[in-house]
Amino acid sequence: MNGLRLSPSDAWRASEHVDADRLLASVDTLASFGARGDGGVDRPALSAVDLDARRHLIDRARALGCTVSTDACANLFFHRAGTENLAPVMTGSHIDTQPTGGKLDGCYGVLAGIECLAALADAGIRTRRPLEVVVWTNEEGTRFTPGAMGSSAFVEPSRLAAYLDATDAAGVTLREALDAQRRAFPDLPLRDHAATPAHAFVELHIEQGPLLENADVPLGVVTGIQGVRWYALHCDGVAAHAGTTPMNVRRDAMTLAIALRAEIDALAHALGGDDTRITFGRWSVSPNAINTIPSAVTFSVDFRHPDAAVLDAFDRQIADCALRRRARVEPLFSHAPVRFDATVLATLDAACAALDARALRLTSGAFHDAMYVARHCPTAMLFVPSRDGISHNPAEFTGPHHLAMGARALAHCVTQLCND
Amino acid sequence: MNGLRLSPSDAWRASEHVDADRLLASVDTLASFGARGDGGVDRPALSAVDLDARRHLIDRARALGCTVSTDACANLFFHRAGTENLAPVMTGSHIDTQPTGGKLDGCYGVLAGIECLAALADAGIRTRRPLEVVVWTNEEGTRFTPGAMGSSAFVEPSRLAAYLDATDAAGVTLREALDAQRRAFPDLPLRDHAATPAHAFVELHIEQGPLLENADVPLGVVTGIQGVRWYALHCDGVAAHAGTTPMNVRRDAMTLAIALRAEIDALAHALGGDDTRITFGRWSVSPNAINTIPSAVTFSVDFRHPDAAVLDAFDRQIADCALRRRARVEPLFSHAPVRFDATVLATLDAACAALDARALRLTSGAFHDAMYVARHCPTAMLFVPSRDGISHNPAEFTGPHHLAMGARALAHCVTQLCND
Known part of the structure; x- marks a missing residue:
C-alpha cells in the first residue's frame, strides 16, 4: 500500500459506469430467492433458496467474464483478472438473512460489488490488480452459530473444524450443508486462500443505525468496529x-x-x-x-x-x-475493537470527495465480515443510511439515490486500490 | 349450628384414640404412590398412580365401615353413618401433588380425616351426624388448569362443563381422565351433592408458611383466606x-x-x-x-x-x-377474601383448648379447597407448622408431634360438630 499510484481516470470512469437501475433491479432479483409475503427475505445460509441465489450470482459473475471459485467454508469468489498477477482487491459481504430480514443487509454489499464488475466491463477498464467479489457464508449466525463463519474461517482456517458439527434447528450439521453446496456446484474449484493474501478488502453495507440519516449525510466512512463483551x-x-x-x-x-x-x-x-x-x-x-x-x-x-x-x-x-x-x-x-486501515480509509475518503458526496467518519456498532477480514489484509467499510435505523426487518430501507451513491463510491475506491 | 349440644366426652375420647404411629405410617404409605427418588412425591391428579392411591384409600375407608361414593368430578366421599339421618360433617383435602411435591400438602388433611374415622371406630363412638372424609380432585392445578376443580365443581356444578376440555401436557382431557376413574372404580355410586348440603366442613392442612414456626405455636386456627388478584x-x-x-x-x-x-x-x-x-x-x-x-x-x-x-x-x-x-x-x-364461619372457628378454638394446645388465629396465604367449600356450608381450617415455611418441595416437613396434635384437634372438633 506504499506509494499510491492513483489512476483517477479509471476510478472516475468506473464510478460513472455504475448503473443505478441495474443495481436496484439486482436487489429485487436477489430478494426473490426466499421472498417473504411482507416484502422481507428469509434465506438461511446454504438452504435450498440460498443455493439457488448463489447459482444466480455465479451465472451473473461468469457472464461478466469472472472465474468463480469456492473454499472449504463455501465462500464464493468472483475473480476479475488484472493486468498483472498480483494480490487481488476484494469487496463483498453476505447473502444469508435473518428469518425476518430485509433485502439489503449483506446483499447490498455483494450486489454493489458485482455492479463494480459490470461497470468496469462497460467502461472497458483493465485494472492492474485483480478485483474479487466475495460472498461470505453464514454471516448472520441464524441457521448455524456463531455468525461470520465464512469470513472467520477464511482468515483462520483452523476455526472450521469447530464449526462443522454446528447444527441448525432441524438437526442438519454445517458439514452436511457444506456438502449440499459441493453437490450443487461440483465444477467450482476449491481456492487455497492461505496462498493468496489479498491486497485490500472493502465492505459496503447499510448502516443499520440512525447516525447517517440523523446527520443527513449519504455516506459513512467506517473507521472501525466497536468491541463487544457478552x-x-x-x-x-x-x-x-x-x-x-x-x-x-x-x-x-x-x-x-x-x-x-x-x-x-x-x-x-x-x-x-x-x-x-x-x-x-x-x-x-x-x-x-x-x-x-x-x-x-x-x-x-x-x-x-x-x-x-x-x-x-x-x-x-x-x-x-x-x-x-x-x-x-x-x-x-x-x-476486541477493530481499527480499520488508514490507507484504505484515505482511499474511501478520496472516493467520497471525488463524487462530491458528503461523508461522516463513524464506528460500526454491528459486527461484519470485515471485522474478521481486517486480520487478513488492509480493510475498511463504507456505510449508506438506513431509514429510521431499522434493520433485520422487512421494513429495512435505503433510498435509491443512496444505494447508487454507495456503489459509485465503492467502484471508485476499489478501482483505485486495484491500480495501486 | 344453633344450640350447640356438646358431647365433650365423645370429642375427648375420639381425640384420645388418635394413633400417632398409625397416622405417620399412613403418610409414608400414601407417599409411596408416585414416590420420587429425592423423598418427594409426584402424583398428578387422576394419573395411574393417583388411581392406585385412591384405591388404597377406598380400601381403608371400607375396612373402617364407611360407604364410598364419588361424583361427576371424581371427588371421593368416605361416609361414616351417624345415628340420625342428618347432614354430614365433612373433613378432608386433596391427594394430588405438585411435580416436585412433598408428602403432606393435602395428603395430611385426608389421612388425618381417615385417622378420625379410625379413632371413632376404636373408641366405639356413634356420632349423631354422619362424618364424611372427602378427597377433592385436582386441587394443585398442575395437571389440569385451574386448580381446586373438584371442590369448586362440588359447590357449583355448572363449572364442570368448562373444565371438561382442559388438557394436560400430553393432550389428555379432563373428560378422559374422569372416564379413567370411572373405569377403575365402576362400582362406586354417583353422589348427588346438590341434594346433600353438609352441616360443616373442616380442612386440616400444613401452613406452607413460617408464621406458626416463628411463633413456636403447634396449631393455627384459620379465620379466612386472603383474597387474590392475578x-x-x-x-x-x-x-x-x-x-x-x-x-x-x-x-x-x-x-x-x-x-x-x-x-x-x-x-x-x-x-x-x-x-x-x-x-x-x-x-x-x-x-x-x-x-x-x-x-x-x-x-x-x-x-x-x-x-x-x-x-x-x-x-x-x-x-x-x-x-x-x-x-x-x-x-x-x-x-374475594373468604371469612370462615364463627361457630366452626369457636369449635376449633375449643378443641385446641381441650387439648391444652396453644393456637394462633391467622389468615391463610394460600388457596385451599375450603375457599370454595365455604360457599356451600359453614367452614374453617386448622393449620400445623411447616418447617422453614417450605412447601411444594420434597423438603416439606412437619414434626410428628405436630402432625399428631393436628389430627387430635381435628378429631375433637369434627366429633363435636357431629354431635351438634
Whole structure:
C-alpha cells in the first residue's frame, strides 16, 4: 500500500459506469430467492433458496467474464483478472438473512460489488490488480452459530473444524450443508486462500443505525468496529409460595437481578460515556410461575465500546459487581475493537470527495465480515443510511439515490486500490 | 349450628384414640404412590398412580365401615353413618401433588380425616351426624388448569362443563381422565351433592408458611383466606440492534417493565400495609436475544390481601399505573377474601383448648379447597407448622408431634360438630 499510484481516470470512469437501475433491479432479483409475503427475505445460509441465489450470482459473475471459485467454508469468489498477477482487491459481504430480514443487509454489499464488475466491463477498464467479489457464508449466525463463519474461517482456517458439527434447528450439521453446496456446484474449484493474501478488502453495507440519516449525510466512512463483551449473569433466590411467604423473609431472584442490572448499567455509562452501548436482551426466570417467588434469574449483558481499555475495565468491574451481590458472571463472547486501515480509509475518503458526496467518519456498532477480514489484509467499510435505523426487518430501507451513491463510491475506491 | 349440644366426652375420647404411629405410617404409605427418588412425591391428579392411591384409600375407608361414593368430578366421599339421618360433617383435602411435591400438602388433611374415622371406630363412638372424609380432585392445578376443580365443581356444578376440555401436557382431557376413574372404580355410586348440603366442613392442612414456626405455636386456627388478584402486564418497546442503536433513542420494553414493577410494588405496599403479599413471578421477553433490545415484555402480578376494599382499590389503581406508562393490564384471575364461619372457628378454638394446645388465629396465604367449600356450608381450617415455611418441595416437613396434635384437634372438633 506504499506509494499510491492513483489512476483517477479509471476510478472516475468506473464510478460513472455504475448503473443505478441495474443495481436496484439486482436487489429485487436477489430478494426473490426466499421472498417473504411482507416484502422481507428469509434465506438461511446454504438452504435450498440460498443455493439457488448463489447459482444466480455465479451465472451473473461468469457472464461478466469472472472465474468463480469456492473454499472449504463455501465462500464464493468472483475473480476479475488484472493486468498483472498480483494480490487481488476484494469487496463483498453476505447473502444469508435473518428469518425476518430485509433485502439489503449483506446483499447490498455483494450486489454493489458485482455492479463494480459490470461497470468496469462497460467502461472497458483493465485494472492492474485483480478485483474479487466475495460472498461470505453464514454471516448472520441464524441457521448455524456463531455468525461470520465464512469470513472467520477464511482468515483462520483452523476455526472450521469447530464449526462443522454446528447444527441448525432441524438437526442438519454445517458439514452436511457444506456438502449440499459441493453437490450443487461440483465444477467450482476449491481456492487455497492461505496462498493468496489479498491486497485490500472493502465492505459496503447499510448502516443499520440512525447516525447517517440523523446527520443527513449519504455516506459513512467506517473507521472501525466497536468491541463487544457478552455475559450471562446468574442470580439465585429462594422459590416460595406467593401467598404464604411474608415480604420481609423473601429472597426474590428477580429483585436481585433488577438491582444488578441497574448497577451494571450505571457502571457501563460511567466507564464508557457517550460511546456506551449496553443491552440486557435475554431473560430466563425459574420457575416462572405466577404464584411462586422466582428462585433463579439469568440475564444477558451486551456491552460495546470502541475503546479496548474501557472494555477491559468493564470486564473487571462487572466481576466485582456480581461478587458483591452474590451473583455469578459467565463470559459468553468477546471481540476486541477493530481499527480499520488508514490507507484504505484515505482511499474511501478520496472516493467520497471525488463524487462530491458528503461523508461522516463513524464506528460500526454491528459486527461484519470485515471485522474478521481486517486480520487478513488492509480493510475498511463504507456505510449508506438506513431509514429510521431499522434493520433485520422487512421494513429495512435505503433510498435509491443512496444505494447508487454507495456503489459509485465503492467502484471508485476499489478501482483505485486495484491500480495501486 | 344453633344450640350447640356438646358431647365433650365423645370429642375427648375420639381425640384420645388418635394413633400417632398409625397416622405417620399412613403418610409414608400414601407417599409411596408416585414416590420420587429425592423423598418427594409426584402424583398428578387422576394419573395411574393417583388411581392406585385412591384405591388404597377406598380400601381403608371400607375396612373402617364407611360407604364410598364419588361424583361427576371424581371427588371421593368416605361416609361414616351417624345415628340420625342428618347432614354430614365433612373433613378432608386433596391427594394430588405438585411435580416436585412433598408428602403432606393435602395428603395430611385426608389421612388425618381417615385417622378420625379410625379413632371413632376404636373408641366405639356413634356420632349423631354422619362424618364424611372427602378427597377433592385436582386441587394443585398442575395437571389440569385451574386448580381446586373438584371442590369448586362440588359447590357449583355448572363449572364442570368448562373444565371438561382442559388438557394436560400430553393432550389428555379432563373428560378422559374422569372416564379413567370411572373405569377403575365402576362400582362406586354417583353422589348427588346438590341434594346433600353438609352441616360443616373442616380442612386440616400444613401452613406452607413460617408464621406458626416463628411463633413456636403447634396449631393455627384459620379465620379466612386472603383474597387474590392475578394480572398480566404487557409492556411494548421497539426491537433494535444492540450495537447500532444509541442509548438515547432506545425504547426498551424491559426498562419500562422494571419501572412499572417498582411502581406496582410501591402501590401494593401503600394500599395493603403489613398484610400485603405481592409477587412478580412470570416473565416473558421478546425477542429474548442477547443482541436485540427487548420489544415486548409481559410479567405477572399476584397481589393478595385479606381486605376486599384493599383489593378493589388495587384493581383500580393498577389500571391507572398501566395507563400512565402505556402498558396494558390484563386481569387473569381473582378471588374475594373468604371469612370462615364463627361457630366452626369457636369449635376449633375449643378443641385446641381441650387439648391444652396453644393456637394462633391467622389468615391463610394460600388457596385451599375450603375457599370454595365455604360457599356451600359453614367452614374453617386448622393449620400445623411447616418447617422453614417450605412447601411444594420434597423438603416439606412437619414434626410428628405436630402432625399428631393436628389430627387430635381435628378429631375433637369434627366429633363435636357431629354431635351438634
